[in-house]
Amino acid sequence: MNIYGKKNYVVLEGVRDFNIEEILECGQCFNFIRCEDYKPDETKKISVSYDVMAYGRAIHIIQDDDIVTIYGTDEDEYRLIWNRYFDMDTDYSAIKTAILKSDSRLEESINAKPGIRILNQDFFETLISFIISQNKQIPQIKQVVRNISEKCGAKTVTYKGEEIHAFPTLEELMTLSEEDLRACKTGFRAPYIMDACRKVADGEVSEEELRKLPVDEARKMLMKIKGVGEKVANCVLLFSLGRREAFPVDVWMKRIMENMYFGQDTNKAEIEKFACEKFGEYAGYAQQYLFFYGRENKVGDARVNIKNSLK
DNA sequence: CTCCAGGTCGTTG
DNA sequence: CAACGACATGGA
Numbered sequence: 001m002n003i004y005g006k007k008n009y010v011v012l013e014g015v016r017d018f019n020i021e022e023i024l025e026c027g028q029c030f031n032f033i034r035c036e037d038y039k040p041d042e043t044k045k046i047s048v049s050y051d052v053m054a055y056g057r058a059i060h061i062i063q064d065d066d067i068v069t070i071y072g073t074d075e076d077e078y079r080l081i082w083n084r085y086f087d088m089d090t091d092y093s094a095i096k097t098a099i100l101k102s103d104s105r106l107e108e109s110i111n112a113k114p115g116i117r118i119l120n121q122d123f124f125e126t127l128i129s130f131i132i133s134q135n136k137q138i139p140q141i142k143q144v145v146r147n148i149s150e151k152c153g154a155k156t157v158t159y160k161g162e163e164i165h166a167f168p169t170l171e172e173l174m175t176l177s178e179e180d181l182r183a184c185k186t187g188f189r190a191p192y193i194m195d196a197c198r199k200v201a202d203g204e205v206s207e208e209e210l211r212k213l214p215v216d217e218a219r220k221m222l223m224k225i226k227g228v229g230e231k232v233a234n235c236v237l238l239f240s241l242g243r244r245e246a247f248p249v250d251v252w253m254k255r256i257m258e259n260m261y262f263g264q265d266t267n268k269a270e271i272e273k274f275a276c277e278k279f280g281e282y283a284g285y286a287q288q289y290l291f292f293y294g295r296e297n298k299v300g301d302a303r304v305n306i307k308n309s310l311k
Numbered sequence: 312c313t314c315c316a317g318g319t320c321g322t323t324g
Numbered sequence: 325c326a327a328c329g330a331c332a333t334g335g336a
Contacts, residue, residue: 131318133318134316135319135332137317138316188320188330190332192320229320230318248317252317322328323327323329
């Protein structure tokens with residue numbers, strides 16, 4: 001991959017295993033805006049463009065096959081932040097090979113979304129975002145993340161010069177009362193967010209410690225926060241702490257795994273254990289390919305199965 | 312109107 | 325420890 005840095009943008013050429021739409025829309029990240037006003041160029045196969053907010057900044061990304069242009073940054077900042085954010089130093093073709101070696105039946109899922117990458121997101125933002133995610137749909141999670149950002153996140157600008165708010169830091173979020181949080185439509189999760197802020201501020205939950213601890217102990221530490229259970233903890237481990245062996249099991253993964261491996265109702269703990277043994281250090285990657293594919297195809301969704309059986 | 316959503320908590324058996 | 329309702333909110 002070649003990197004061309006200009007004053008206000010960076011061009012990546014020869015990018016492999018990278019599809020910005022798949023990366024952002026696969027459910028790991030909630031802080032981006034799909035730019036529907038962008039007019040696709042039929043001849044160049046440019047599909048969409050995105051504003052992505054992370055690490056207090058806003059960038060704009062356009063992809064044209066293996067050329068990715070990131071506006072609102074420069075080469076130094078790219079190497080400092082975005083290279084790691086997009087997990088660019090990881091060889092995804094090797095990962096796909098390893099997963100297929102564990103089970104060749106994942107080929108369909110991988111081929112459906114071959115450009116997925118697991119982002120390295122900010123720890124605090126990921127923690128709060130996945131606390132919000134419980135019992136909500138993705139568009140609503142994104143809306144609440146926006147509400148909170150606009151309420152107390154620092155102002156920054158998009159590549160167009162439009163004002164936008166970054167996700168708040170711990171200190172910024174702690175200026176909000178429970179009532180303020182409820183006004184952001186966090187609902188019953190408001191006290192959970194308060195507890196997460198308090199425990200991170202106290203150091204009872206420490207990013208530095210979490211990065212050192214064995215994964216099981218790190219998960220336990222995260223679960224000391226009220227509103228953080230097994231699934232949310234695994235999402236934080238996978239999406240912000242680089243623990244690719246974590247395998248979050250939600251309603252979708254439950255359906256998908258029951259459909260693929262168990263053929264009957266199976267509890268989440270058993271599914272997680274099975275997947276971790278099967279995919280090992282690549283469990284998190286496997287989860288993401290399966291999740292996105294299964295969700296788009298509504299695998300195991302009772303309502304869809306009924307519809308299909310009526311045809 | 313009813314049901315459900317990238318769940319988790321608190322309470323019961 | 326498994327089962328189950330509650331929890332805010334909005335869309336189907």
